Amino acid sequence: MKIFSPAISRLARLRLWHIEHWINHPLEAQREVLQHLVTSAQYTEFGRKYGFDKLFTVSAFKEAVPISEYDDLKPYIERIMNGEQNLLWNTQVSWFAKSSGTTSDKSKFIPITDESLQETHFQGAKDVLTLYYNFNPDSDLLTGKGLVIGGSHQVNRLNDDSQYGDLSAVLMQNTPFWGHWLRTPELSIALLDEWETKIERLAESTIPENVTSISGVPTWTLVLIKRILEITGKQNLKEVWPNLELYIHGGVSFTPYREQFDKLIGAPIHYIDLYNASEGFFAAMNNPNEEGMLLFLQHGVFYEFMPVEEYGKASPETVGLDKVELNKNYAIVISTNGGLWRYLVGDTVKFTSRFPFKIKVTGRVKHFINAFGEEVIVDNSDRAIAVACEKTGAVVNDYTAAPIYFSDYGNGSHEWLIEFENEPSDLGLFTYELDSALKSVNSDYEAKRHKDIALRMPVVRNLRKGVFQEWLRSKGKLGGQHKVPRLSNDRSYLEEITELM
Numbered sequence: 079m080k081i082f083s084p085a086i087s088r089l090a091r092l093r094l095w096h097i098e099h100w101i102n103h104p105l106e107a108q109r110e111v112l113q114h115l116v117t118s119a120q121y122t123e124f125g126r127k128y129g130f131d132k133l134f135t136v137s138a139f140k141e142a143v144p145i146s147e148y149d150d151l152k153p154y155i156e157r158i159m160n161g162e163q164n165l166l167w168n169t170q171v172s173w174f175a176k177s178s179g180t181t182s183d184k185s186k187f188i189p190i191t192d193e194s195l196q197e198t199h200f201q202g203a204k205d206v207l208t209l210y211y212n213f214n215p216d217s218d219l220l221t222g223k224g225l226v227i228g229g230s231h232q233v234n235r236l237n238d239d240s241q242y243g244d245l246s247a248v249l250m251q252n253t254p255f256w257g258h259w260l261r262t263p264e265l266s267i268a269l270l271d272e273w274e275t276k277i278e279r280l281a282e283s284t285i286p287e288n289v290t291s292i293s294g295v296p297t298w299t300l301v302l303i304k305r306i307l308e309i310t311g312k313q314n315l316k317e318v319w320p321n322l323e324l325y326i327h328g329g330v331s332f333t334p335y336r337e338q339f340d341k342l343i344g345a346p347i348h349y350i351d352l353y354n355a356s357e358g359f360f361a362a363m364n365n366p367n368e369e370g371m372l373l374f375l376q377h378g379v380f381y382e383f384m385p386v387e388e389y390g391k392a393s394p395e396t397v398g399l400d401k402v403e404l405n406k407n408y409a410i411v412i413s414t415n416g417g418l419w420r421y422l423v424g425d426t427v428k429f430t431s432r433f434p435f436k437i438k439v440t441g442r443v444k445h446f447i448n449a450f451g452e453e454v455i456v457d458n459s460d461r462a463i464a465v466a467c468e469k470t471g472a473v474v475n476d477y478t479a480a481p482i483y484f485s486d487y488g489n490g491s492h493e494w495l496i497e498f499e500n501e502p503s504d505l506g507l508f509t510y511e512l513d514s515a516l517k518s519v520n521s522d523y524e525a526k527r528h529k530d531i532a533l534r535m536p537v538v539r540n541l542r543k544g545v546f547q548e549w550l551r552s553k554g555k556l557g558g559q560h561k562v563p564r565l566s567n568d569r570s571y572l573e574e575i576t577e578l579m
Contacts, residue, residue, distance in 0.1 A: 100375045119167055146421050151418065155174075159174065174242035199245075219290050221290065226268060227292070228247065288321055296327050300335065300338060328351060386409055402435075404430065449490060452523040463496075
């Protein structure tokens with residue numbers, strides 16, 4: 079397969095011209111996307127209800143169509159799942175991506191159209207390859223195979239015409255035949271439903287392969303790497319796969335995991351952060367020397383950005399790309415070629431650059447701690463954990479945090495449950511450094527911590543290894559894209575996990 083690498087590199091350079099076009103003309107690209115979406119769906123039930131045939135401007139579209147969350151579109155989606163068509167989109171919908179979005183028991187079923195597969199998910203993946211080759215033109219990436227640590231849901235049939243599975247399962251089932259030549263493991267293993275068996279099968283089947291890239295959520299990728307090293311007796315992953323050159327990650331911040339990956343891999347490789355959800359492929363890192371991910375602007379998704387303070391209002395305001403501000407927290411709102419209209423994804427982002435437009439994911443609209451006006455978001459907590467680890471030599475596997483409310487016994491605080499890979503020699507010092515780092519990245523938290531008036535020193539509890547996995551298993555959410563919520567504004571998650579301690 080060595081001959082494929084130069085050819086792919088040349089194709090990537092040709093595609094780069096198209097990418098640079100929408101980078102240089104972002105507003106025009108987004109207007110074209112919205113026009114295509116509205117025109118395509120004008121004769122659907124949703125399009126007729128909101129007069130799509132009369133919507134010729136962005137402002138008219140925003141005025142006519144309300145912002146929606148999953149429950150608002152759920153009646154349409156359930157009807158589509160029962161066989162009706164032409165409700166949200168004008169072509170056949172026969173696939174649904176099952177997603178929880180959080181670790182709650184509630185599932186969402188996101189419609190996947192042929193357009194969203196081809197123009198959004200698959201084109202996004204191709205453009206990641208293009209961006210990678212642009213910075214690594216001599217790469218041997220395609221001389222080996224990509225290890226894909228996908229979800230743990232088999233494809234399930236709804237009826238004669240419709241099926242559902244988690245996003246990775248849907249994408250794998252619809253991958254062109256040649257794509258399977260470049261991937262490992264075989265489909266039957268990749269889609270195994272029982273995660274602990276799957277880890278064993280993944281390890282056994284991929285060790286003999288020439289793996290040049292890995293993609294997956296960091297937590298479960300670490301589990302697999304450690305198992306591979308146990309089986310082989312090797313000191314690091316480069317001894318197992320000497321040609322490994324790339325790790326593609328997403329789903330959670332990579333910041334708390336970077337040190338572990340560097341150590342376990344054993345030699346420098348490239349890392350690519352991407353933002354790929356059931357609802358669409360939104361962004362990917364284009365320059366390893368710059369912060370943020372390039373927002374994909376011509377991939378069947380029209381974007382709006384809601385300042386987080388607008389969330390929960392009856393008529394929340396959104397802004398377009400022309401009015402976004404750097405380092406301001408926004409909830410992302412999308413309209414897509416999968417039939418989602420002004421849909422609130424639930425993630426929050428900040429712009430790190432306005433030309434080109436680049437973002438980083440900062441958390442979720444419902445995953446934060448603001449019990450005392452401190453407004454701590456996941457981006458803050460990930461950074462603080464990384465600093466505390468650096469200062470104390472600790473390595474963190476996973477964590478969650480929630481408020482301790484005011485009581486007769488003292489002021490409020492934050493309680494952290496942390497599972498360490500390498501424990502700090504002094505947990506008190508770790509707590510101090512965590513608190514100090516939070517103060518440095520969040521002025522509201524710093525103000526509330528002043529003289530312990532509103533918030534006292536956080537409480538950090540060292541969990542035994544495996545507690546988070548036990549909790550996920552108890553929720554039926556072990557493996558794949560499922561993850562422990564970093565932050566919560568109430569104590570329900572934390573108390574469930576504490577019971578397992």
